Amino acid sequence: MIKFNLFVLPFSLGLIYIVYSIIIHYYRWIKALPAVDKVKLATGIRTPSKVTASLKEIFLEGLIHRKLWKRNPLLGYMHMSFALGWFLLIVVGNLESRIYHGAYINAPYYPIFLKFFIHDRLVLFFEIFTVPAFFRFIMDFLLLFVLSGLTLALIKRKQSKWFGMKQTTQHSLFDRVALSCLWMIFPMRLLAESYTAGYFGGGGGFLTQNLGNLLIAVTPGPAEIIAYFFWWSYSLVLGLFFIMMPYSRYMHIPSELLLIVFRHCGIQSKKWGSSFSDLEAHSCSRCGVCIDACQLDFAAGIRNIQAVYLIRGQRDQYITEYIAMTCMICGRCQEACPVGIKADSLRLIKRREIGSGQVSDFSYITSTHPGFADVVYFAGCMSHLTPSIHIAMEGIFKKAGVNYLFMDQDGSICCGRPLMLAGKDKQANELIEFNKTLIRQTRAKLLVTSCPICYKVFREEYNLPIRIQHHSQYLLELVKEGKIALQSQHRKVVYHDPCDLGRGGNVYEAPRELLGKISDLVATEKNCADALCCGGSLGLMNTSIQKKDEVTRNALQSLLKNEPDILVTACPLCKKTFSKHSQTEVRDIAELVHDAIPGRNILSTRAILETETVTS
Amino acid sequence: MGNSVIIIGGGISGMTAAGILVQQGLDVTLLEKENETGGHLARWDRLFPDRRKASEVLDFVKAGLNQVKIVTGVTVTGISKHDYDFTITTRIQHPASSIHSQFSASALLLATGFDLFEARKKEEYGYGIYNNVITSADLEDQFKSGKGILTREGKIPGRIGLVHCVGSRDEKVGNLYCSKVCCVTGVKQAIELKEMYPASEVFNFYMDLRMFDRHFEELYYEAQQKWGVSFIRGRLSECAENPDGSIILKTEDTLTGKPLKMTVDLLILLTGFVPAIGTSAICGMLGLKSGTDGFVNSADSHTSNNSSGVPGVFLAGALKGPISIGEAIADARAAAVQLAGYIKSTTAYND
Ligand code: SF4
Ligand code: SF4
Ligand code: SF4
Numbered sequence: 001m002i003k004f005n006l007f008v009l010p011f012s013l014g015l016i017y018i019v020y021s022i023i024i025h026y027y028r029w030i031k032a033l034p035a036v037d038k039v040k041l042a043t044g045i046r047t048p049s050k051v052t053a054s055l056k057e058i059f060l061e062g063l064i065h066r067k068l069w070k071r072n073p074l075l076g077y078m079h080m081s082f083a084l085g086w087f088l089l090i091v092v093g094n095l096e097s098r099i100y101h102g103a104y105i106n107a108p109y110y111p112i113f114l115k116f117f118i119h120d121r122l123v124l125f126f127e128i129f130t131v132p133a134f135f136r137f138i139m140d141f142l143l144l145f146v147l148s149g150l151t152l153a154l155i156k157r158k159q160s161k162w163f164g165m166k167q168t169t170q171h172s173l174f175d176r177v178a179l180s181c182l183w184m185i186f187p188m189r190l191l192a193e194s195y196t197a198g199y200f201g202g203g204g205g206f207l208t209q210n211l212g213n214l215l216i217a218v219t220p221g222p223a224e225i226i227a228y229f230f231w232w233s234y235s236l237v238l239g240l241f242f243i244m245m246p247y248s249r250y251m252h253i254p255s256e257l258l259l260i261v262f263r264h265c266g267i268q269s270k271k272w273g274s275s276f277s278d279l280e281a282h283s284c285s286r287c288g289v290c291i292d293a294c295q296l297d298f299a300a301g302i303r304n305i306q307a308v309y310l311i312r313g314q315r316d317q318y319i320t321e322y323i324a325m326t327c328m329i330c331g332r333c334q335e336a337c338p339v340g341i342k343a344d345s346l347r348l349i350k351r352r353e354i355g356s357g358q359v360s361d362f363s364y365i366t367s368t369h370p371g372f373a374d375v376v377y378f379a380g381c382m383s384h385l386t387p388s389i390h391i392a393m394e395g396i397f398k399k400a401g402v403n404y405l406f407m408d409q410d411g412s413i414c415c416g417r418p419l420m421l422a423g424k425d426k427q428a429n430e431l432i433e434f435n436k437t438l439i440r441q442t443r444a445k446l447l448v449t450s451c452p453i454c455y456k457v458f459r460e461e462y463n464l465p466i467r468i469q470h471h472s473q474y475l476l477e478l479v480k481e482g483k484i485a486l487q488s489q490h491r492k493v494v495y496h497d498p499c500d501l502g503r504g505g506n507v508y509e510a511p512r513e514l515l516g517k518i519s520d521l522v523a524t525e526k527n528c529a530d531a532l533c534c535g536g537s538l539g540l541m542n543t544s545i546q547k548k549d550e551v552t553r554n555a556l557q558s559l560l561k562n563e564p565d566i567l568v569t570a571c572p573l574c575k576k577t578f579s580k581h582s583q584t585e586v587r588d589i590a591e592l593v594h595d596a597i598p599g600r601n602i603l604s605t606r607a608i609l610e611t612e613t614v615t616s
Numbered sequence: 617m618g619n620s621v622i623i624i625g626g627g628i629s630g631m632t633a634a635g636i637l638v639q640q641g642l643d644v645t646l647l648e649k650e651n652e653t654g655g656h657l658a659r660w661d662r663l664f665p666d667r668r669k670a671s672e673v674l675d676f677v678k679a680g681l682n683q684v685k686i687v688t689g690v691t692v693t694g695i696s697k698h699d700y701d702f703t704i705t706t707r708i709q710h711p712a713s714s715i716h717s718q719f720s721a722s723a724l725l726l727a728t729g730f731d732l733f734e735a736r737k738k739e740e741y742g743y744g745i746y747n748n749v750i751t752s753a754d755l756e757d758q759f760k761s762g763k764g765i766l767t768r769e770g771k772i773p774g775r776i777g778l779v780h781c782v783g784s785r786d787e788k789v790g791n792l793y794c795s796k797v798c799c800v801t802g803v804k805q806a807i808e809l810k811e812m813y814p815a816s817e818v819f820n821f822y823m824d825l826r827m828f829d830r831h832f833e834e835l836y837y838e839a840q841q842k843w844g845v846s847f848i849r850g851r852l853s854e855c856a857e858n859p860d861g862s863i864i865l866k867t868e869d870t871l872t873g874k875p876l877k878m879t880v881d882l883l884i885l886l887t888g889f890v891p892a893i894g895t896s897a898i899c900g901m902l903g904l905k906s907g908t909d910g911f912v913n914s915a916d917s918h919t920s921n922n923s924s925g926v927p928g929v930f931l932a933g934a935l936k937g938p939i940s941i942g943e944a945i946a947d948a949r950a951a952a953v954q955l956a957g958y959i960k961s962t963t964a965y966n967d
Contacts, residue, residue: 384854385740411854411866545787579737580790 003117007232008109014239015108021246022254025282029258032275037267044265054264058257063087067338071289074152079287081149083253089142096135112238115193116231119203133205140205143193146186153183160288169288169308171249178248181241188234191215195227249312255282256339269345271425277349280341281314290333290343295533296540299554300547302326307333307343314346322542324350328551329421329539331503335529348423355423369441373405376444378458380451382572384411388587389450389572392594393471399597400483405442413438415454416461421539432461439464448474450590452501452571453538459505470501472511472570475593479517486518486596493519493592494564496555496578497531498571511570511589518596519566525558532558534569536577552581560584568592618963619643621955622704622721624692624898627655628677628941629933629948630727635680636952637725642959645685645719647706649894653678653686655729661759663941664797664804665831673941690717691894695724695901700928700962722962723928723955726912727948728898730889730934733783733791740854741782741885748773748861749883751782752801765812765882769861773816773881776809777865778802779852780822784888793909795888796938799826802886803839810843818845819880821852821867829940850876855883889938902926911937922951928962930955 033041044050060066063084069076090111097111100118110117120132171179190208197204198212216223245251259279267276290307291297297306305326313319327347334343377397379390390406397404407413413435416428439447439462446467449455455470462468469477478484495515501507508528515521526532535551556578559567567582569575570589578586619642623630626648637644652658660670690706693716697703702724708715735743735751742749747768750758758765767773780802784795799822806818825847827833839845850867857863863883869876891910899906904924905913912935915923924931932951933944 384856387739387742387854387856388745391745411856545790549790576739579739580788 007235008113010239011112011235012109014242018242018245026258029275029279034274040265040267050264054261057260062256065338071336071338078149078152081145085142085146085149092138092142096139099132113231115196115203119196119200121202136205140207143186143190144207150183150186169286174244174247175249178241178244178250181237181244184237185241188230188237192227192230192234195223195230199223199227249286252283252285255279259283269342272352273349277346281311283339284308284311284341285339287338289336289338293332293336295551295554300550302547310343310347311341319350321354324354325542327539328533328537330499330533330537332533335503351423352425370407370438371405373403373442373444375402375404375446375448376407376439376442377404378407378447378449378454380449380454380572381411381414383450386572386575388591392590393450395594396484400478407438415457417453417457418538436462450572452498452505456500456504470505470507471590472514473507475590476510476514484597486593487598488518489596491519491565493521493566493568494524494559494562495521496559496567496569496574497528498569498574499533501570502531503529514589515568518592522562522564525561534574534577536573552577556582618722619959620721621723621725622647622719623725623727625727625729626653627727627729628657629944631677631681632945632948633725633727633932633952634684635677636949637956638683640956642956645687647690647692648688649691651689653688657941659753659756661756664800665835667804692898723959725930725932725951725955726898726935727932728892728895728935731892733887733890735782735885735887737789738782742855742857743885746855746857746863748863748881752805752884752886755805755884759808765809767861767881772813775817775880776882777880778806778820778884778886780820780886782885782887785823794826797940798886798888800832800835803836806845807839807843810845820845820847822847822849823851889934892935895935902929911935922954928958
């Protein structure tokens with residue numbers, strides 16, 4: 001008993017187009033996966049636990065937008081009302097349409113335009129308790145739900161500040177056309193259904209029926225034709241939206257579904273661009289959350305380089321060198337991203353493409369046997385610019401009676417990260433191989449580093465068969481094992497999470513626990529995963545020192561709000577960067593630990609080291 | 617009250633101006649935050665380019681101060697202006713108590729000078745960490761003490777390094793400007809060290825040598841030809857310490873393009889000028905502007921370099937940027953003449 005009318009054609013054509021387009025995209029992404037990833041995908045989708053986990057995440061992130069809720073409730077509601085509301089409209093609409101026809105398969109347009117075909121009156125009082133009335137109520141309720149989200153979206157365009165957002169994404173032409181269509185869909189539906197319900201005096205729910213009656217009463221003209229016009233408009237904007245979708249940001253909806261499945265199957269971003277990166281790029285909703293997270297934006301006024309713009313560039317196969325290079329790789333944006341897009345990896349891929357082809361020469365490094373030890377200590381080249389850090393570490397090693405070897409004592413070795421950040425991976429690999437041999441030769445069981453950057457690189461790129469610790473973790477372990485005893489100095493301190501130790505290495509607790517033992521630790525405004533970058537990042541290569549200074553000063557302002565005696569960090573680069581602008585003393589956690597070892601007369605660090613050397 | 621003047625800062629500029637202004641018959645009060653007047657000059661042993669005693673210059677300037685009311689150990693906490701009169705509140709620096717007092721004046725001269733760059737900020741050079749790394753000012757202290765220059769271990773330094781541009785011309789510490797006088801100070805100190813220890817080797821590590829004034833270039837030649845001081849062009853990158861206390865330097869010789877590693881027994885950091893810590897607060901009280909380098913801007917750097925732009929407030933000396941002793945004296949005199957002229961014109965107007 002399915003009916004037909006010409007106006008359903010634009011919608012139907014659009015639908016065919018988008019379904020076809022999604023299939024093609026999915027096919028291409030899967031086909032272009034490296035062989036290992038294909039195997040992962042094939043096994044993943046046959047593993048029930050992974051499938052359930054994917055479905056759960058699709059529900060929570062794709063429909064409810066849980067992460068966005070946590071970040072920004074208003075924005076979360078807005079996205080949820082669109083996604084969940086629309087989804088339910090389709091599902092419930094489908095069920096509703098089944099009252100009126102018995103076939104298992106119906107034409108896709110039928111539930112969408114149901115009210116055009118069905119407008120029977122519910123006359124008797126008890127009929128409001130019947131199944132059709134129930135559906136009409138639910139459908140109107142859902143429509144209202146979506147429209148509430150739409151209202152918020154309109155407000156956000158005009159007044160993003162009300163959403164706690166300072167910036168809103170600058171959209172491209174396709175995005176704006178698609179956006180206009182999207183915004184028209186539900187008002188058109190409301191008007192079409194209302195006019196029809198009003199004209200026939202039935203078929204609508206609490207919203208559409210009452211609004212319809214009102215509209216018929218107040219608007220002159222042939223109601224039937226007006227209603228028909230709106231049905232056409234509704235179908236046209238729907239169709240157009242579907243056709244624009246693959247070219248606009250709304251492609252993020254189907255893309256994110258596949259991305260979630262990929263991730264649950266263990267597929268990750270590669271060093272060089274892969275179809276996974278392309279899929280990630282398509283999954284960005286351009287929500288703009290990353291813009292507000294970026295200190296280059298809010299502290300230094302550098303716009304148009306943030307994750308959202310990088311990703312748009314990636315999608316359109318057009319990333320300028322400026323965008324690729326202007327970023328501190330601080331990880332704040334990817335931490336904030338509700339879709340979980342690893343923008344830093346994408347940016348490094350681009351840098352690799354730009355940086356490859358340049359050569360450098362490491363023939364100057366010569367290898368001599370380093371000697372044997374239990375612990376290899378790697379200060380890192382940055383710590384050589386802040387010698388009090390490695391001097392403190394050596395003092396502690398000696399105090400604890402550790403058999404250690406100071407691998408880069410003369411400061412000539414580099415972990416390779418600066419080269420990687422510049423996109424010169426080939427050269428970095430040469431260095432890495434050289435260092436690995438050195439480390440292996442020492443036969444140590446543990447590698448301790450003072451630099452979070454080295455820490456990250458050792459763990460992610462070296463593939464070493466031994467334990468790797470940042471000194472904050474190591475020092476805490478020494479305390480717990482009773483190898484060093486500490487006495488609190490009761491100085492009021494704040495702790496700054498270095499990007500590569502916190503977001504990059506997931507080390508948040510060890511330094512805090514350690515500081516709790518030796519000082520009076522007070523809170524900062526932003527901390528842990530939300531911590532600010534010091535502005536000294538090696539990753540930011542093409543930006544003036546003045547801009548970096550702005551980032552640093554802004555971060556200091558936030559960190560020093562509680563007026564601590566000492567600003568403590570756990571990274572030589574942060575220490576150096578903050579010292580430049582801070583009136584408050586800036587120190588590394590290792591220095592504080594060294595000071596907290598009882599019986600130390602603070603003459604000069606070196607003098608202590610010498611007496612310790614003499615006695616040991 | 618029509619002819620009272622307050623000078624903030626009792627260094628060479630403030631004292632020079634004070635001497636001129638009392639000569640003009642004005643009633644001068646000099647406020648100094650330290651317990652002694654004399655500023656940085658009081659710490660210096662001998663001056664470039666002729667290596668005369670700094671104390672001679674200091675004595676000359678101080679000789680003119682008999683009529684000046686000198687108040688030391690005070691910090692300016694507030695300045696207000698009503699018509700032609702200024703009211704200045706100060707606090708006596710004392711750990712236990714703080715005593716506030718007030719001064720009034722018809723004109724102000726700011727001569728708050730400069731601070732030496734805090735060498736600890738350049739941590740890679742190891743000042744405050746390695747015992748045998750000292751600053752040029754520490755070296756002057758030691759020259760003054762007359763006990764000779766020894767390493768912390770009590771030995772005569774066989775090899776000495778002097779590092780130019782510490783805290784100047786260095787984006788990494790945020791100071792882009794040249795401090796102007798450290799180059800010639802480095803040459804002077806190198807010669808003095810050679811005078812003291814002819815057998816020792818002395819190396820100056822520089823980026824450019826800025827021998828801008830009369831006799832400076834000659835001094836540089838003398839250092840090389842007569843005293844055998846070596847000049848190495850290259851910025852020091854970092855230092856480390858040997859177990860015996862000697863210092864390992866890492867630098868690059870940019871003339872030969874080779875990385876260079878060298879051990880010295882004593883390392884002297886030629887620290888540059890930074891704006892004095894209290895100056896920005898005083899500028900804030902008067903609404904004066906500073907440049908991006910933090911030094912105070914005058915009304916016009918060519919034609920009104922002693923005017924602040926605020927009527928009755930004048931500027932003298934190194935608060936406007938790095939200058940030598942000779943220049944500071946000349947600048948202070950110029951400021952004094954302008955200030956006296958201002959007082960004259962306003963009193964005439966008031967009468
Ligand atoms: S990258 Fe993430 S946070 Fe940024 S716009 Fe895209 S989805 Fe939003
Ligand atoms: S990594 Fe940091 S600097 Fe780069 S875009 Fe993201 S938030 Fe901004
Ligand atoms: S005077 Fe010489 S040492 Fe001083 S900042 Fe200028 S160039 Fe550097």
